[in-house]
Amino acid sequence: MPDLRKDPIVGRWVIVAKSRAKRPHDFDSSPRLRTGRFCPFCEGHEDKTPGEIIAYRNPGSHRNREGWRVRVVPNKFPALEIEGDLNKRGEGIYDMMRGVGAHEVIIETPKHLFSTSQLSEEQLREVLWVYRDRLVDLKKDRRLVYGMIFKNVGAAAGASLEHTHSQLIVTPIVPINVWEEMTGSLEFYNYRGRCVYCDMIQQELATEKRIVVDSPGFVAFCPFASRFPFETWILPKVHSSHYENIQKNAVDELSGVMKQVIAKIEAALDQPAYNYIIHTAPFDTQELGHYHWHIEIMPSLTKAAGFEWGTGFYINPVTPEEAAAFLREVEIYELHEPQDIPTRGTG
């Protein structure tokens, strides 16, 4: 069972796991994407993953067999484990608890596709809906307070399997960056009585220069203080703090916006590695006036060096205005079937 340990200075929680009999020099500093090998996520290989937690299935198909459209399974190498109590405790000045939590994999399609942009809008809707379903289910567990949904595409973004999938980690603590967003946005709210994200949306829509996609219910823009080149955020225009409260018609619209934004990033940057993360409020809060759920998409173009790691102080060589202008204008190509897909460099 891994530990959750808290840094006594800044309050950052870290998952510390005992290494699996690894010698120090077994670490590989440049992990590779496993390509061209047997894929455990493809339809027909259901017995190669842990048993499914939930799947959206075609009528007449059976659990852990073919016939699914979206499938959620436990991560085979989980960062946290679901059984047991937290055993919160101190060790001198240090705080720790057992690494209780959930770590799940959302397999987004039975086909061997590589990216969100290759999913049909209908397929992506089901992915976005199953995110909601899992959050709704897991927030019933009183030990757990935060659900983080994220996706890694490409080796440079930390992916080890190319079949398009996302992950869900549910933790008994609030991760520090989310905590900072919560406290920063609360400070703004207390001072001005408004949601800082709503203010950003309003200003971005008015100036237009950082807008990438504008739909009736959602807006995608490159944020004013982008950490990474072509970093793009997607926010619902109507204030809402919890992703899991999303409605079906909003998911329908969001899937179109996401597909378009990611296709634009891929066309502009020639299929880069990327991450996206859904930022949402903690489970143990009601609807919050100051916090606004959103999706952050971060292409992996620059390598974070010592300076960024140590300081949280980023150097971004592309202005968000340049990036947004490019993304607005870039032509996207439509891809649906695997045979149409150009080979991805595995960097």
Next chain:
Amino acid sequence: MPDLRKDPIVGRWVIVAKSRAKRPHDFDSSPRLRTGRFCPFCEGHEDKTPGEIIAYRNPGSHRNREGWRVRVVPNKFPALEIEGDLNKRGEGIYDMMRGVGAHEVIIETPKHLFSTSQLSEEQLREVLWVYRDRLVDLKKDRRLVYGMIFKNVGAAAGASLEHTHSQLIVTPIVPINVWEEMTGSLEFYNYRGRCVYCDMIQQELATEKRIVVDSPGFVAFCPFASRFPFETWILPKVHSSHYENIQKNAVDELSGVMKQVIAKIEAALDQPAYNYIIHTAPFDTQELGHYHWHIEIMPSLTKAAGFEWGTGFYINPVTPEEAAAFLREVEIYELHEPQDIPTRGTG
């Protein structure tokens, strides 16, 4: 001139520079170390760098010529520029200022060596002393409030030149991670009346299980909530908030400890890429009871994926107790001359 832009939610400052006519697909997601080519940092190539700011030189040698032992030059591709005023301003809800600051390179030896561990203790003393000299000089500039000294070794840690060097970035704002350390340690101080770092040192020395090196004036340990495998911190045992107040005899001792710690990390992990960063208090503060300068050394073994980026929530697959035990026991080999040095993998 780059901008400094502040994220309105969490207060993170980002350096945003206009790209130098780059097309988006010019980004290379896997930068390589330039090896085996002409090295602008080697003795005799002084005209291939901008003119020196300071150098420790042998008697009779001349500025920007051979005969130096340590040499500091402006970065040829600076993240910030030293001329002009800050022009602090708002743009709606956003805050920004001009990217005024210093970006310097400390060339640590005239020889083509690859790592701190290959420097003699005497050489490393001069490197540590020139860090101090530059901070003392730059803090006279009232526009600037923070000096960050860091080092990248190996491509995976963000280095693009292999000749051993460190960097200094001096900014008109306090970087967010340092700000978090300052406020977190102040909170601890206000509550308990003690420095949290002093408490950590005391507990680490008492339990011994995370200690790597213990010298009369310094201690090196793997922190309780290590983000990275084999992360190691070096702290002075006597409380001090500002690195630039270090005394000559402390530098002498520190150089021995640093050389030993880095040599141990390199022996244990087979010459990994790594970063180190000196965490010190802002220029515009007097000696602080709550803050304690220290050096953080972070081998680049794991790749930060979406989860870490988005949350500041790290998964560390090696406990600091395992790492420290290994580092305590590993045998280090002494290397002095380039011809003795095994070839470094540049992957």
